[in-house]
Amino acid sequence: MKILVTVKLVPDTTADKRIDPATKQLVRSGVETVLNPFDEYAIEAGLQLKEKIGGDTTVTIVTMAPESGKEIVRKALAMGADDAIMISDPKAEGSDVWGTAYALAQAIKKNGFDLVLCGTQSTDSITGELPGALAEFLGVPGITHARKLEVEGTTVRAERETDNGYAKVTADLPLLVSVTKSMNTPRYPALKGIMGAKKKTIAIASLADSGVDKPVGHEGARTELIDLVSPPTRGKGEVFQAADAVAGATKIIEFLRERKLV
Amino acid sequence: MIATTFDALLRRDLDFQLYAMQGLGELVSRERYAEHDVETFASIIDTAYDVAGERFAPIAAELDAFEPTLRDGVVQTLPALAGALDAFVEAGFMAVGFDAKHGGMQLPHLMTVATQLIFSAANGPAAGYPFLTQGAANLLAVFASPEQQKTWLEPMIEGRYFGTMALTEPQAGSSLAEVATLAVPHADGTYRLTGNKMWISGSEHELSENIINLVLARLPGAPAGVKGISLFIVPKFALDPSGEATIRNDVTVVGLNHKLGQRGISNCALSLGDRGACIGYLVGQEHAGMRQMFHMMNEARIGIGAWATCTAYAAYRYALAYAKTRPQGRRTGAKDPTALPVPIVEHADVRRMLLAQKAIVEGGLAIVTYCARLVDDEHSHPDPAEREAAHRLLEVLTPIAKTWPSEHGCEANSLAIQVLGGYGYSPEYPVERLFRDQRLNPIHEGTTGIQGLDLLGRKVTLGGGIGFTLLLARMREEIARARADATLIKEADALAASVDRAEAVTAILVGAQRELGAERALANATIYLDALGTIVIAWMWLAQARVANERAANATDDAFYAGKRTTCRYFFRYELPKAAPMFDLLASLDDTTTALAIAEL
Numbered sequence A: 001m002k003i004l005v006t007v008k009l010v011p012d013t014t015a016d017k018r019i020d021p022a023t024k025q026l027v028r029s030g031v032e033t034v035l036n037p038f039d040e041y042a043i044e045a046g047l048q049l050k051e052k053i054g055g056d057t058t059v060t061i062v063t064m065a066p067e068s069g070k071e072i073v074r075k076a077l078a079m080g081a082d083d084a085i086m087i088s089d090p091k092a093e094g095s096d097v098w099g100t101a102y103a104l105a106q107a108i109k110k111n112g113f114d115l116v117l118c119g120t121q122s123t124d125s126i127t128g129e130l131p132g133a134l135a136e137f138l139g140v141p142g143i144t145h146a147r148k149l150e151v152e153g154t155t156v157r158a159e160r161e162t163d164n165g166y167a168k169v170t171a172d173l174p175l176l177v178s179v180t181k182s183m184n185t186p187r188y189p190a191l192k193g194i195m196g197a198k199k200k201t202i203a204i205a206s207l208a209d210s211g212v213d214k215p216v217g218h219e220g221a222r223t224e225l226i227d228l229v230s231p232p233t234r235g236k237g238e239v240f241q242a243a244d245a246v247a248g249a250t251k252i253i254e255f256l257r258e259r260k261l262v
Numbered sequence B: 001m002i003a004t005t006f007d008a009l010l011r012r013d014l015d016f017q018l019y020a021m022q023g024l025g026e027l028v029s030r031e032r033y034a035e036h037d038v039e040t041f042a043s044i045i046d047t048a049y050d051v052a053g054e055r056f057a058p059i060a061a062e063l064d065a066f067e068p069t070l071r072d073g074v075v076q077t078l079p080a081l082a083g084a085l086d087a088f089v090e091a092g093f094m095a096v097g098f099d100a101k102h103g104g105m106q107l108p109h110l111m112t113v114a115t116q117l118i119f120s121a122a123n124g125p126a127a128g129y130p131f132l133t134q135g136a137a138n139l140l141a142v143f144a145s146p147e148q149q150k151t152w153l154e155p156m157i158e159g160r161y162f163g164t165m166a167l168t169e170p171q172a173g174s175s176l177a178e179v180a181t182l183a184v185p186h187a188d189g190t191y192r193l194t195g196n197k198m199w200i201s202g203s204e205h206e207l208s209e210n211i212i213n214l215v216l217a218r219l220p221g222a223p224a225g226v227k228g229i230s231l232f233i234v235p236k237f238a239l240d241p242s243g244e245a246t247i248r249n250d251v252t253v254v255g256l257n258h259k260l261g262q263r264g265i266s267n268c269a270l271s272l273g274d275r276g277a278c279i280g281y282l283v284g285q286e287h288a289g290m291r292q293m294f295h296m297m298n299e300a301r302i303g304i305g306a307w308a309t310c311t312a313y314a315a316y317r318y319a320l321a322y323a324k325t326r327p328q329g330r331r332t333g334a335k336d337p338t339a340l341p342v343p344i345v346e347h348a349d350v351r352r353m354l355l356a357q358k359a360i361v362e363g364g365l366a367i368v369t370y371c372a373r374l375v376d377d378e379h380s381h382p383d384p385a386e387r388e389a390a391h392r393l394l395e396v397l398t399p400i401a402k403t404w405p406s407e408h409g410c411e412a413n414s415l416a417i418q419v420l421g422g423y424g425y426s427p428e429y430p431v432e433r434l435f436r437d438q439r440l441n442p443i444h445e446g447t448t449g450i451q452g453l454d455l456l457g458r459k460v461t462l463g464g465g466i467g468f469t470l471l472l473a474r475m476r477e478e479i480a481r482a483r484a485d486a487t488l489i490k491e492a493d494a495l496a497a498s499v500d501r502a503e504a505v506t507a508i509l510v511g512a513q514r515e516l517g518a519e520r521a522l523a524n525a526t527i528y529l530d531a532l533g534t535i536v537i538a539w540m541w542l543a544q545a546r547v548a549n550e551r552a553a554n555a556t557d558d559a560f561y562a563g564k565r566t567t568c569r570y571f572f573r574y575e576l577p578k579a580a581p582m583f584d585l586l587a588s589l590d591d592t593t594t595a596l597a598i599a600e601l
């Protein structure tokens, strides 16, 4: 079984981020790059399935990112994935959701797949739209926000998180699933894995090599950024003075009641 | 994994010490490390920071509050500790330095020490369990038979078995010559032990499948003193006839010792052979126990220096962050009572306290990593003369690398509390716990007093004084290098004078050992250790400032490098001058302590 895990490289989640006012885009250079933390859950899900199913099951990492991110992709290999495909092409820069999803879909189709696993969102653009768009381009069902995942033969059973609970869904391979944080605890790359990852293949492909036959990047972007505004600054909080804890708690309860929050 | 901001041990500083100061990168050219590259080192250190930051650091306070408990012979520890240690083991950190043939990663000793530093900074007591295991495994890797290595060492490297060092007895602490535990040969080639061990860290818990105690004991009729001591493997579960470790050995926990600090690591009083059935397996030759122990002593003691450094480092980082945010008082001399208070880091005295801590912790880090590199050179330098030189240098430097960070670490931890004022004195803030944890380090693995005697009474003259002569030469080489840097000439001159003085006073003290006897000449050995230690740390600071200047040539506004320069200056102005009066006292061969009658105390 061929499991592919899509992984985004993002600026360090704890770093201060800056938007370039001219391009209205996030400045991605000069900040340390890391694996999108949400994608570690998808990698872990893939590795656990591989361990369970065994046989000739493989886990391949797929990313669209500049070649300079190669060592970061290696972290995913150090966790235990078998190999990686990187779509690295200056012409990919400026890809919106459509472009990213289309390019990834073409590369994934070219490689062949049974199951595509995604994170639920990135920590930089955070649209959460990519998995849906990717499933569409791949022409397979997409189960988003899965918190539980089982594969038996070609049948996939999953639990989808919803606003007020979860839904049990069943579908057949080939399929795309996006994985939430509640599914598992990602493993740390083990020292043996780190050593082993040096010998694993990271195949770097241009857009053309990946079978991307339409313009993506700035040229193909179908999204136009019209304006950027900062969120309104929050009003000053209200400070209660109280003689003791009981009096303080009473005031807080009153406050919440007034707003029908309790 | 959640992104953490774990910076109890500054990554930039660690990388500076490993790469810029100690040349970790060049070790990959050695045959032993040919499998590795610098990217691998970086990834391993990344993972160490992740595991330490996410699994070790968050439970440090809770681990301190939840001391191990003993019920029906079973020692319970904080449940989250098991999870942290599992993550450590699964990631493979137990195996870092061991030979590939035993299942190890065969990484440089600098990498072993780097990972120890990271985990110690996150949670010292939790890190104690694997570090004791690595120490015990080190001994087995050198002296145990191939079968013993298969049976006991390999599961330790896998992290399934943990290890301990069981030397101390109630009547035998500093003086291991007094070890009285008896080991009687048994018909099947094993031994039966009887005796009491005291203060044995990690000797009972449920955190691993088995616990491998390395026990010092005597055979019947063995020579008195250290020459009659042998080393035994005494596992919690001994081997059954089929060779499986299933027999619960006759090792009883008589009690848990309650401690000022390091509370997360169980520490037991053990009784061996209550039922006459405590099985032990001899390691190496009979009566060779102490010699074997000494073989590993350097690495173990540098490990304590590293532990001490990190315990102070973590407190310093906390105190620094606190000082930047705590508003209190106004600039000295400011008149306007309505002006807003300034963060305490603005006050000169608080800066002095922070600089004093920085000088100790980064100086400590420099000496322990310098020694770790020497261990690598001792084991894998292609030139046999360099291997020998590294060995000789380690002999003299080990007592300093163990003691200076431990003693001055206590000072630094005390200053961290001082920076927090009343809050520092409260368990709500980590500096109080770190202060308590630190207090152990001048005591175990040879007290400061014992280290002083070892340095002045033995190491300085060992092999005709080769090690000491080499140390002086290394310091003078650095002085020559630093003199080429116009900004460091004053410091280089000051160090040169101190090194000359150390050489002269050492000659006086060595002469006095012959003329006046050891008791008088060694009476102030601890002060000698501190004085020479201060010079060694000054040397480390001069080297750090020089390297920082070289690196900063293109980055003059880099605060990290500027901090190295400033702290070097601090050390030379505030700390190095303290060595001179110590040498004066030593040179005078003062007899106040030896001459006094006990009744005068």
Ligand SMILES: Cc1cc2nc3c(=O)[nH]c(=O)nc-3n(C[C@H](O)[C@H](O)[C@H](O)COP(=O)(O)OP(=O)(O)OC[C@H]3O[C@@H](n4cnc5c(N)ncnc54)[C@H](O)[C@@H]3O)c2cc1C
Binding pocket: A006, A007, A008, A009, A025, A036, A038, A039, A042, A062, A063, A064, A065, A092, A093, A094, A095, A096, A097, A098, A100, A101, A104, A117, A118, A119, A120, A121, A122, A123, A124, A125, A126, A127, A128, A129, A130, A131, A221, A223, A224, A225
């Ligand atoms: C005009 C325009 C230009 C843009 N230019 C860039 C640019 O140059 N570089 C850039 O990074 N973003 C750029 N973006 C943002 C772009 O929309 C997103 O990077 C991309 O569509 C993914 O969306 P997301 O980050 O919101 O992912 P989400 O939908 O939040 O992420 C869900 C999951 O999708 C997968 N995924 C997302 N991105 C990738 C990827 N690149 N490779 C593999 N898997 C992935 C991951 O598994 C992730 O967990 C641009 C956006 C616009 C509108």
Ligand SMILES: Cc1cc2nc3c(=O)[nH]c(=O)nc-3n(C[C@H](O)[C@H](O)[C@H](O)COP(=O)(O)OP(=O)(O)OC[C@H]3O[C@@H](n4cnc5c(N)ncnc54)[C@H](O)[C@@H]3O)c2cc1C
Binding pocket: B164, B165, B166, B167, B168, B170, B172, B173, B174, B175, B198, B199, B200, B201, B202, B259, B262, B267, B440, B443, B444, B445, B446, B447, B448, B449, B450, B453
């Ligand atoms: C928390 C903790 C953990 C420990 N873990 C272990 C462990 O895992 N394994 C193990 O084997 N041991 C362990 N120890 C024991 C430790 O190594 C000893 O406590 C230490 O060696 C000192 O021995 P002692 O306590 O008997 O003190 P003593 O030897 O009685 O020393 C008391 C004082 O006298 C001084 N002194 C003693 N002899 C001389 C001398 N000849 N000249 C000058 N001064 C002298 C010492 O410097 C010290 O200041 C641990 C101890 C503690 C507190």
